[in-house]
Amino acid sequence: MRFRSVGRSGLRLSTLGYGSWVSFGNQLDVNGAKLLLTAAREVGINYFDNAEVYANGKSEEIMGEAIQQLGWKRSEFVISTKLFWGGSGPNEIGLSRKHIHEGIKDSLQRLQMEYVDLIFCHRPDAITPIEETVRAMNFVMDHGWAFYWGTSEWSAQQITEACEVAKRLSMVGPIVEQPEYNFLSREKVEMEYLPLYSTYGTGLTTWSPLASGLLTGKYSKRNIPPNSRFSLENYKNLAKRTLVDDVLNKVDNLKPIADELQVTLAQLSIAWCTLNPYVSSIITGASSKSQLLENVKGLDIIPRLTPDVLDRIEENFQSKPKLPDPYR
Known part of the structure; x- marks a missing residue:
């Protein structure tokens, strides 16, 4: 395992x-969590991500108890959690100083830890001023409840504002963003955040x-494997939006490339993400040790992703963002 x-x-x-x-x-x-966490550590994974909203807090409880x-x-592992959706009350949602303070204390209690290494703002808050959020995150770090803070699914403009506010206040700004990134979602990472x-x-x-899970090739409109993500009741709406003909055809077209490289679609997709030098870590999910x-094993095939292979992948997905021409 390599570290970044x-x-x-x-x-x-x-x-x-x-x-x-x-x-x-x-x-x-x-x-089950103990088995997965043990397997992860055995292959060198040191970073484990969570959030207050995952399984309504149960995810943090399970991770904390398992550890x-x-x-x-x-000191041998890194934990991150994310705050935004803490409950149904008007002050249990968002990035106010109140929710950040109360939310991190609740998360730490569920995790049975004195601190997390990284705390993320899970989404931007349209109501709370960014300065209040910056001050609140620094309050959390000053009290030793987290060492670093970041954002998740913020725009480049919002991150810039947070960094400039922190600079003006002589405080610590966000050091990391947590966006979606794969063959089908590239705009923010490859262009907006540059x-x-x-x-x-x-x-x-x-x-x-x-x-x-779409890029594993296991899904089709007529085949949703039992116990898979899209088979879960609370993910069925996402399945309807995701399992569309155009995308499924592109995934099918990727299979010959993976077969030639003698790898799975999942391994090919993960290896491709590592090629971006700005990606510090790729958060993967798995419900079994085999997954x-x-x-x-996707890390082992990185050398096989030659320019020719990458061109064939791009020809299939045609998803690479196009930088604006400054002369037009």
Whole structure:
């Protein structure tokens, strides 16, 4: 396993991380989580991602209890969680100082930890001033409840404002953004965020490299495997929006390329994400040890992604963002 720095910070993350979004609390209990977490550590993964909203807090509870039972040394791994959707009350949602303060304390209690390494603003808050959020995140770090903070699915403009507010206040700004990134979702990472990498040293912990499992090739309109993500009741609407003919055809067209390389579609998709130098870690999900190990093997095929292979992939998806022509 290789490790990368998070932007310009000194924090080092495994190239692949493990995220508990769907699995913990929906598919796995504490015993299942222990098996997955142990397998992840055995292959060198040191980064584990969570959020207060995952399984309505159950995901954090399961991860925390599993780690307690495993007896891991806290300094050997990195935990991140995300705040925004903490409950149904008017002050349990968003990025106000009140919710950030109360939300991180609740998350730490569920995780059974004194601190998380990274805390993310799970979405931008249209109501709360960014200055209030910047001050609140620094309050969290000043109290030792987190070491770094970042954003998730923010626009480049919003991240820029947060960085400039922090600079004006002599505070710490966000060091990392957590966007979706895969063959089908590239605009933010490859174009919109470009100025952030050089100006603020923003790092990325990207999610959904397999587009919610779509890029594994296991789905079709008529075939949704039992116990898969799209078979879960609360993901059926996402399945209807995602499993469309055009996208499914592109996934099918990718199979011959993967076959020639003697790899799975999942491995090809994950390896492709690692080629972006601004990606600090790719958050992968898995509900079984075999899935996890298959994902990790994607790192072995990086040298096989020659320019010719990449051109064939792009010809199929035609998803590469086009930079604007400054002379037009």
